[in-house]
Amino acid sequence: MKKSCFVAGAVASFLLTMVPHLGTAQEDAPRQVLFTNVNIFNGVDGELMENGSVLVEGNLIKTVSADAIDAPDAYMVDGEGRTLMPGLIDMHSHLCFRNGMLEFRDNYDQMAAGAYTAIAMQDYLDQGFTTARDAGCNILGVAKAVNNGIIPGPRVFPSGAFLSQTGGHADTGSFNDVPGDVDDLEAHMVGFIADGVPEVTKATRHNLRAGATQIKVMAGGGVASEFDPLHMTQYSLDEMKAIVGVAEDYGTYVHVHAYHDRSVNRAIDAGARVIEHNFLVSEDTIIRMKEEGVALSVQAVMSLEAFGNPESITFFSADQKAKATKVNKGAQQMMEWAVKHDLLMVTGGDMFGPDLVRQADNIIWFNDKVAKNPHLSLKTATSNAAQVLGFSGEMNPYKEGTLGTITEGGYADIILINGNPLEDIHALKRDKIDFVMKDGLVHKNWLPDENAPAFRPAGPSRDAYFGNL
CATH class of the missing domain: 2.30.40.10 (Urease, subunit C, domain 1)
Structure with missing residues (x-):
């Protein structure tokens, strides 16, 4: 044989x-x-x-x-x-980060970031992840190389550079910056700082021009960032609608980083189709997501394990550790509501650095701590994930098969x-x-x-x- x-x-x-x-x-x-x-x-x-x-x-x-x-x-x-x-599908990857965005900004260069990304992608394959939706970084050229068979890696659905307002979750500049200064990470297309309808329109078009399959927007405060408190809502409704409008013109969709009711509901009002995180919302918002067909992308390890012990995250400041603790307290309840109301759910790591090697733990933690349903949990990284990837429409580079x-x-x-x-x-x-x-x-x-x-x-x-x- x-x-x-x-x-x-x-x-x-x-x-x-x-x-x-x-x-x-x-x-x-x-x-x-x-x-x-x-x-x-x-x-x-x-x-x-x-x-x-x-x-x-x-x-x-x-x-x-x-x-x-x-x-x-x-x-x-x-x-x-x-x-x-x-093959498993990770729906919230950051393939080009190690120990957060600032490590490469301060200690390495883009050549080192690219070399690390190549190692990371091969490790995804070793774990059984054959597809990754990258939720923000300068991955567009790498995705093109993978898709053209030049370097090995999972299929990549790249979001391209994060879209963030000044002072938003992807503003990686310095406290002493003045208007017009460009941070090194922005200069290398890790994130675009864009304010007002003309700027966000141009930034969205630039990502899609370069091969993004969907657009990632920072719509609210976050944990691993310096300038934005958790309670903050980011981007006006008009700005969000402009971003969604450009994405829809390309036949694709917007997914947003958002934690609380105000930021999530504003994003839904603007037409966003996938919410990343969502950890501090009410049950009413979960019900609205179900009624309007908005998908949920959950990161169980980060919210339930890592943020349950933020002291272990050595590169977090005291403020970031406090925000992590608050998120941890809301994550369990939110996911239980999501299961109760049968949201379309997908799982993704949001993991980088040392934890990159355990992406499957996101599916495992979601099952063991929340769903208690291996069938549902497996679908979050297989058929459910494929359904959400399908939101990319004609921007999906993989049209030959399913x-x-x-x-x-x-x-x-x-x-x-x-x-x-x-x-x-x-x-x-x-x-x-x-x-x-x-x-x-x-x-x-x-x-x-x-x-x-x-x-x-x-x-x-x-x-x-x-x-x-």
């Missing part, structure tokens, strides 16, 4: 020399990979399809079946009873898990992710020796960067 490993990037050509039959039979035919003996979570249903099979042709899923699939020329992968499911589900015609973004996450959500831990395929190429293969190639790519291991996690 033939065994599988197609490795992306520079390793692909090496693999073809190791397993020459992959490139010989029917040169013009698309490559096929057949997964057998797998229990399939399709991203939607609450039960596994037991002992199923999945046939991949090129970069798409051709057949999903509970019966054996006849594909004599396919490269075979025996899952040996593992769970096969869609994401977030194991279905015929879907992209071949597939992971094999040693366990059943519908019974034990902790099976999403990285040490249980044995196999990762993105776009029909294998980025990780921890299957037993008889299923694995007899080599590993040269170079330092992930442990050299992240420790033995």
Whole structure:
């Protein structure tokens, strides 16, 4: 029986020399990979399809079946009873940050930020995250390089530079700045400080011109920032409407950073479609979100774990630690209301620095502390996430297939898990992710020796960067 490993990037050509039959039979035919003996979570249903099979042709899923699939020329992968499911989707990434935005501003340069981003993206793949919606930073060129197959990484839906008013959540300038000064991070398109309708219109158009798939707006106060208290509401209604109007002209949407009722409701009034965080709102606002089809993006680790012990965040000031404590007190209740009223929910890390290596904990913490429902929790990072990504409309760069589900015609973004996450959500831990395929190429293969190639790519291991996690 033939065994599988197609490795992306520079390793692909090496693999073809190791397993020459992959490139010989029917040169013009698309490559096929057949997964057998797998229990399939399709991203939607609450039960596994037991002992199923999945046939991949090129970069798409051709057949999903509970019966054996006849594909004599396919490269075979025996899952040996593992769970096969869609690659995970992180809906609130900051791929180019480490220990917050200010570390790179003060201690490194954009070359270092780019190098770190490359390592971070490969670690996402190692954890089974094959797609990331980046919620703000200068990721547009990196996203283009990933999409063009130049560097390995998850599919990236980039928001581009944050949009922030002066004194807003993405104002990373100095206390002594005067009007007209440009902070280094703004100069490098990490965030745009834009005030008034003409400026926000231009900034939005600039992001979309450069390849943003959606727009991220700072609509209220935050924790990890210097100038904006939590109670603050940011951007006027006219400014917000102008931003949403430009996004709608491009056929896409706006998602906003907002914590409390006033900022969230103003954003909804303006037409925003996704609220990030939302931790201090009332139940009435949750009900409104449900009625108007506004999605919620939750970050369980940051709000429930990290902000529950802000003293552990060494780069936070005393004021930031106090704000974190306040957010922590509201987050649990807000998420419980969101589950109660069946909001369209997605999960995302909002994690960087040392915590980057544990993105799946956002799904796990959401399940264990709030939802108590592995099926719902898994959907937040699969089919629900794909539904929200679909809000990007024609700005979505991935039109050939679908994401977030194991279905015929879907992209071949597939992971094999040693366990059943519908019974034990902790099976999403990285040490249980044995196999990762993105776009029909294998980025990780921890299957037993008889299923694995007899080599590993040269170079330092992930442990050299992240420790033995």
